[in-house]
Amino acid sequence: xxxxxxxxxxxxxxxxxxxxxxxxxxxxxxxxxxxxxxxxxxxxxxxxxxxxxxxxxxxxxxxxxxxxxxxxxxxxxxxxxxxxxxxxxxxxxxxxxxxxxxxxxxxxxxxxxxxxxxxxxxxxxxxxxxxxxxxxxxxxxxxxxxxxxxxxxxxxxxxxxxxxxxxxxxxxxxxxxxxxxxxxxxxxxxxxxxxxxxxxxxxxxxxxxxxxxxxxxxxxxxxxxxxxxxxxxxxxxxxxxxxxxxxxxxxxxxxxxxxxxxxxxxxxxxxxxxxxxxxxxxxxxxxxxxxxxxxxxxxxxxxxxxxxxxxxxxxxxxxxxxxxxxxxxxxxxxxxxxxxxxxxxxxxxxxxxxxxxxxxxxxxxxxxxxxxxxxxxxxxxxxxxxxxxxxxxxxxxxxxxxxxxxxxxxxxxxxxxxxxxxxxxxx
Amino acid sequence: xxxxxxxxxxxxxxxxxxxxxxxxxxxxxxxxxxxxxxxxxxxxxxxxxxxxxxxxxxxxxxxxxxxxxxxxxxxxxxxxxxxxxxxxxxxxxxxxxxxxxxxxxxxxxxxxxxxxxxxxxxxxxxxxxxxxxxxxxxxxxxxxxxxxxxxxxxxxxxxxxxxxxxxxxxxxxxxxxxxxxxxxxxxxxxxxxxxxxxxxxxxxxxxxxxxxxxxxxxxxxxxxxxxxxxxxxxxxxxxxxxxxxxxxxxxxxxxxxxxxxxxxxxxxxxxxxxxxxxxxxxxxxxxxxxxxxxxxxxxxxxxxxxxxxxxxxxxxxxxxxxxxxxxxxxxxxxxxx
Numbered sequence: 001x002x003x004x005x006x007x008x009x010x011x012x013x014x015x016x017x018x019x020x021x022x023x024x025x026x027x028x029x030x031x032x033x034x035x036x037x038x039x040x041x042x043x044x045x046x047x048x049x050x051x052x053x054x055x056x057x058x059x060x061x062x063x064x065x066x067x068x069x070x071x072x073x074x075x076x077x078x079x080x081x082x083x084x085x086x087x088x089x090x091x092x093x094x095x096x097x098x099x100x101x102x103x104x105x106x107x108x109x110x111x112x113x114x115x116x117x118x119x120x121x122x123x124x125x126x127x128x129x130x131x132x133x134x135x136x137x138x139x140x141x142x143x144x145x146x147x148x149x150x151x152x153x154x155x156x157x158x159x160x161x162x163x164x165x166x167x168x169x170x171x172x173x174x175x176x177x178x179x180x181x182x183x184x185x186x187x188x189x190x191x192x193x194x195x196x197x198x199x200x201x202x203x204x205x206x207x208x209x210x211x212x213x214x215x216x217x218x219x220x221x222x223x224x225x226x227x228x229x230x231x232x233x234x235x236x237x238x239x240x241x242x243x244x245x246x247x248x249x250x251x252x253x254x255x256x257x258x259x260x261x262x263x264x265x266x267x268x269x270x271x272x273x274x275x276x277x278x279x280x281x282x283x284x285x286x287x288x289x290x291x292x293x294x295x296x297x298x299x300x301x302x303x304x305x306x307x308x309x310x311x312x313x314x315x316x317x318x319x320x321x322x323x324x325x326x327x328x329x330x331x332x333x334x335x336x337x338x339x340x341x342x343x344x345x346x347x348x349x350x351x352x353x354x355x356x357x358x359x360x361x362x363x364x365x366x367x368x369x370x371x372x373x374x375x376x377x378x379x380x381x382x383x384x385x386x387x388x389x390x391x392x393x394x395x396x397x398x399x400x401x402x403x404x405x406x407x408x409x410x411x412x413x414x415x416x417x418x419x420x421x422x423x424x425x426x427x
Numbered sequence: 428x429x430x431x432x433x434x435x436x437x438x439x440x441x442x443x444x445x446x447x448x449x450x451x452x453x454x455x456x457x458x459x460x461x462x463x464x465x466x467x468x469x470x471x472x473x474x475x476x477x478x479x480x481x482x483x484x485x486x487x488x489x490x491x492x493x494x495x496x497x498x499x500x501x502x503x504x505x506x507x508x509x510x511x512x513x514x515x516x517x518x519x520x521x522x523x524x525x526x527x528x529x530x531x532x533x534x535x536x537x538x539x540x541x542x543x544x545x546x547x548x549x550x551x552x553x554x555x556x557x558x559x560x561x562x563x564x565x566x567x568x569x570x571x572x573x574x575x576x577x578x579x580x581x582x583x584x585x586x587x588x589x590x591x592x593x594x595x596x597x598x599x600x601x602x603x604x605x606x607x608x609x610x611x612x613x614x615x616x617x618x619x620x621x622x623x624x625x626x627x628x629x630x631x632x633x634x635x636x637x638x639x640x641x642x643x644x645x646x647x648x649x650x651x652x653x654x655x656x657x658x659x660x661x662x663x664x665x666x667x668x669x670x671x672x673x674x675x676x677x678x679x680x681x682x683x684x685x686x687x688x689x690x691x692x693x694x695x696x697x698x699x700x701x702x703x704x705x706x707x708x709x710x711x712x713x714x715x716x717x718x719x720x721x722x723x724x725x726x727x728x729x730x731x732x733x734x735x736x737x738x739x740x741x742x743x744x745x746x747x748x749x750x751x752x753x754x755x756x757x758x759x760x761x762x763x764x
Contacts, residue, residue, distance in 0.1 A: 121552060121553050124553070141577065150599050151598075151602055153574070351517050352553075352557060355558075
């Protein structure tokens with residue numbers, strides 16, 4: 001196995017990928033200098049970097065144009081807010097502020113454009129603020145259809161993809177061919193297939209791969225081309241399958257609310273270390289925006305993307321699908337995961353997650369499951385209170401939660417709630 | 428109708444507005460008794476004429492919320508919503524409405540009827556989606572999305588000619604007809620729809636003239652505090668014949684008279700100001716008094732545009748009802764980038 005691959009630039013070929021996740025993180029999303037993006041930009045005269053804001057933007061189009069779709073998912077621990085407050089309200093989420101801060105402090109100078117999806121009012125307004133502050137950049141605000149069962153939605157969405165592609169073609173100075181688009185769809189299909197396989201493995205054998213490892217692996221993909229990322233994922237998958245690890249007596253949980261702003265990776269790791277197996281979640285949700293392959297052999301790839309989007313895009317806090325009620329879909333998710341409990345983790349000031357929480361927790365109560373709630377910020381260096389909350393939650397489930405009394409609905413959840421109160425955090 | 432002794436028309440607008448809205452809400456609240464159907468819809472870019480062409484009575488939850496605010500009842504309802512788990516950091520309008528629904532209490536507008544359909548025309552504010560998703564659960568009412576794309580071209584001219592977006596929204600309005608007919612239990616009346624839009628155009632013309640009058644010195648009306656009263660019929664009563672149009676015809680006479688006699692909302696106009704943002708409802712009167720005390724008159728405001736930017740020339744077009752209502756949604760103030 002000595003054939004050199006592109007992935008070798010990121011991870012050492014002789015060492016298991018899963019043993020190099022720390023270094024990989026340092027080279028990608030934890031790197032304060034964003035060197036990976038600079039390196040891509042400097043690697044050739046026509047290399048372009050397009051910033052992608054969560055949750056899903058059509059990076060397949062960026063890839064097809066030969067550019068790097070870079071996941072700029074906030075500044076996390078690398079940006080101190082100094083200038084952004086002057087251009088955006090104080091009562092908005094951290095990710096919008098820190099992303100703007102990265103731009104205003106010229107740390108995203110390698111970026112030639114930015115795509116923002118229609119996830120919330122703050123992200124939408126950030127797109128306009130971005131255009132005003134960086135008028136030379138290609139800035140696309142992508143409006144995703146919320147009336148998915150409309151007979152008009154597919155044509156609309158195709159034209160929306162075409163509009164974004166037009167902008168990318170202008171940046172490139174030439175048209176993107178159908179073959180290039182289909183190749184890109186192929187590469188993304190392969191990448192998503194591998195991520196699906198890793199997630200399935202996690203659901204069936206959570207002892208073989210931690211949530212933190214999965215996060216580090218997936219997140220690194222936002223800093224490299226997807227074919228390169230797939231090489232890495234394929235190696236990691238084989239390693240994880242072969243892992244010999246003992247199953248812990250952990251609480252099986254579903255985590256909801258962290259679909260946009262990124263939790264600090266240490267907080268993600270803490271949740272499982274505190275005694276949970278997170279068997280389903282909405283972290284990095286954009287990676288599984290399409291639950292199946294997008295047909296990559298048609299003569300109208302944009303239409304193929306539009307069709308797949310309308311059929312497959314996940315029901316979530318920031319996209320109204322309408323195929324079924326949101327609470328129903330969430331209930332099914334709990335059943336699929338055979339969950340013992342739920343963690344609601346929403347970013348501070350994240351309206352979509354905070355609204356959803358109320359409806360979803362009612363569904364959790366209908367399932368007679370306990371839940372715990374906390375708010376986080378991407379920049380949370382210390383999260384002792386949250387850790388105590390999660391640990392108390394785990395204990396309450398493992399040691400105190402017998403069969404719920406059918407005459408006392410919500411009893412199980414009140415145990416978790418009092419655990420939350422004991423930890424001094426307001427849900 | 429109260430009248431200032433020296434003038435014929437002073438006080439007409441406020442008085443008529445009060446009477447018309449009282450009558451409107453009283454009819455609305457008794458709609459279920461008459462066997463009439465009720466649709467909930469949002470103010471921004473609202474498609475009142477379209478829904479009224481199916482015979483729907485309309486509830487505008489934002490209007491309910493601001494009424495609760497101004498009457499200082501919102502605190503109780505917001506508290507009730509927070510007891511359900513809503514965060515202190517989310518929109519007070521939403522919490523007011525949900526608290527009201529939960530406690531089944533009467534609003535200042537009376538006991539509002541429950542929705543037969545929630546039509547989410549979320550022009551510009553994505554919170555609307557989350558709001559109606561919650562109401563759909565609470566009322567077990569069907570939720571229909573009208574997908575109105577945000578204005579996302581940076582070049583204003585390109586945006587104004589975004590015909591593909593107009594066709595998309597108009598297409599949805601046409602395709603929703605059978606579904607709404609089923610809920611309404613009656614047919615969509617195309618001819619009535621056209622007549623309503625004709626009346627809306629007259630009202631819109633008058634309202635644009637009232638807004639323009641702020642350019643005069645002194646300004647004959649306060650484009651923020653008074654506008655709150657003068658704009659309400661245009662957002663709530665459009666499509667009701669002939670109330671909406673009559674209101675603006677009568678109110679224009681009042682403004683015209685003020686112009687003729689050089690009178691404004693205050694005895695002396697010391698400062699001419701432009702106001703951005705919605706009014707602080709629970710303190711509306713105290714806030715207004717503060718401006719009055721300083722002789723400050725609003726000559727323009729963004730809040731007066733939330734329901735439509737008629738001052739920029741938009742008018743409904745009765746000959747193209749669907750396209751025209753689509754253009755209205757797409758070009759409303761909250762949908763501009």
